[in-house]
Amino acid sequence: MAKLNLNGLGKKEIKKFYEIPKERDKIIRDTSASQINTNFLINKIAKNLHPKVQYVKVAKIIEENEETKTFVLTPDLETSTKQLAKFKPGQYISIEVPIGESLYKRPYTLSSSPKKVEENKYTITIRRVPYGKVSNYFLDHVEIGDAFKISAPTGELYYNPLRDANHIIGIAGGSGITPFMSMAEAIYDKTLNCKLTILYGVKSKSDIIFRERLEEITSKTDNVKLAYVMVVDDDTEFASSFIDRELLDKYLEEENSFFVSGPLSIYERMNEVLKEYNLPIKYIRHDAFMSEMEIYKEEEYNVKILTHNEEINIKCNSKETILAAMERNGILAPSRCHVGECGFCRSKLISGKVKTFNDTIRIADRQYNYIHPCASYPESDIVLKLPK
Numbered sequence: 001m002a003k004l005n006l007n008g009l010g011k012k013e014i015k016k017f018y019e020i021p022k023e024r025d026k027i028i029r030d031t032s033a034s035q036i037n038t039n040f041l042i043n044k045i046a047k048n049l050h051p052k053v054q055y056v057k058v059a060k061i062i063e064e065n066e067e068t069k070t071f072v073l074t075p076d077l078e079t080s081t082k083q084l085a086k087f088k089p090g091q092y093i094s095i096e097v098p099i100g101e102s103l104y105k106r107p108y109t110l111s112s113s114p115k116k117v118e119e120n121k122y123t124i125t126i127r128r129v130p131y132g133k134v135s136n137y138f139l140d141h142v143e144i145g146d147a148f149k150i151s152a153p154t155g156e157l158y159y160n161p162l163r164d165a166n167h168i169i170g171i172a173g174g175s176g177i178t179p180f181m182s183m184a185e186a187i188y189d190k191t192l193n194c195k196l197t198i199l200y201g202v203k204s205k206s207d208i209i210f211r212e213r214l215e216e217i218t219s220k221t222d223n224v225k226l227a228y229v230m231v232v233d234d235d236t237e238f239a240s241s242f243i244d245r246e247l248l249d250k251y252l253e254e255e256n257s258f259f260v261s262g263p264l265s266i267y268e269r270m271n272e273v274l275k276e277y278n279l280p281i282k283y284i285r286h287d288a289f290m291s292e293m294e295i296y297k298e299e300e301y302n303v304k305i306l307t308h309n310e311e312i313n314i315k316c317n318s319k320e321t322i323l324a325a326m327e328r329n330g331i332l333a334p335s336r337c338h339v340g341e342c343g344f345c346r347s348k349l350i351s352g353k354v355k356t357f358n359d360t361i362r363i364a365d366r367q368y369n370y371i372h373p374c375a376s377y378p379e380s381d382i383v384l385k386l387p388k
């Protein structure tokens with residue numbers, strides 16, 4: 001046994017120190033063998049605040065623009081969900097959507113203020129995307145009264161006063177505006193105490209979502225500022241360029257956190273621009289919703305999925321994630337965030353090559369060939385072992 005260095009301790013302290021194991025053993029011996037009581041009120045409150053699943057119905061559908069709708073969700077009162085769980089502005093829910101024979105899960109950021117939970121309401125805002133199986137299904141087929149199973153709110157793109165600067169620069173691309181809409185609403189109704197400057201990149205004027213509401217909020221509070229950045233239309237009303245350092249410099253305050261939300265292209269671009277500031281990593285947070293169209297030329301690969309009791313062979317297109325291919329084939333793999341963050345889908349790559357984006361898998365996991373199928377695209381035939 002290694003010799004302990006007890007220099008600096010008096011006799012009394014040393015005696016007390018050597019008595020710790022005896023006391024600990026006595027406590028273990030005296031502990032009752034009966035079941036721990038889990039019926040405490042605090043456990044019930046915790047369960048209500050953080051339910052594993054929630055059952056909701058679509059109560060209202062709002063057309064935001066030609067390609068975007070907001071869905072207002074309320075509890076499905078015929079189920080165990082009577083009250084929606086609280087959330088922080090910027091968090092998302094994962095929604096289960098049965099389409100044909102398959103069950104898809106997708107993350108959607110809540111676009112409403114957490115204050116709306118008091119009225120038992122969440123909103124999610126969905127934009128049409130090429131090949132967006134679930135997004136396009138929502139826009140074309142979902143109606144008032146349709147019921148869904150969703151997760152508790154989760155995700156890291158929210159303001160934390162212990163970690164973040166009090167001024168957030170929110171860089172949004174397209175439908176990546178949703179977390180900042182939620183934050184703007186929350187700052188306006190005083191459930192969030194920070195300042196927010198939104199730099200909103202859109203292709204053209206008609207792509208802007210929430211324009212009226214955002215401008216109403218910015219006209220009524222100094223704590224939310226908004227600048228549009230147009231990349232295609234040349235319009236004097238807007239900064240007509242990409243978001244670059246010159247533009248960011250105009251909005252900097254003494255201390256700033258940068259939150260990025262949007263498609264992969266904006267995330268990669270901002271990574272380059274923000275590098276120039278040499279910021280500690282905690283000041284940059286992101287929520288990347290990847291558009292598969294941006295990524296690859298089309299190939300089809302064979303994917304062998306090993307579960308704990310069977311072997312399933314499917315085809316996976318190089319433009320879809322391995323998780324999306326599994327869902328398309330009716331394989332219900334564990335998942336939640338769908339953007340490589342939560343670790344729920346962590347699986348072992350037995351053979352083959354994948355390309356990953358926005359993946360937060362741990363270095364040790366990577367060394368032992370673990371991947372997140374939700375953020376991995378095949379580059380060859382592969383064999384994958386799912387978690388139990």
Ligand code: FES
Nearest residue numbers: 336342343345374
């Ligand atoms: S579902 Fe969250 S990491 Fe894959």
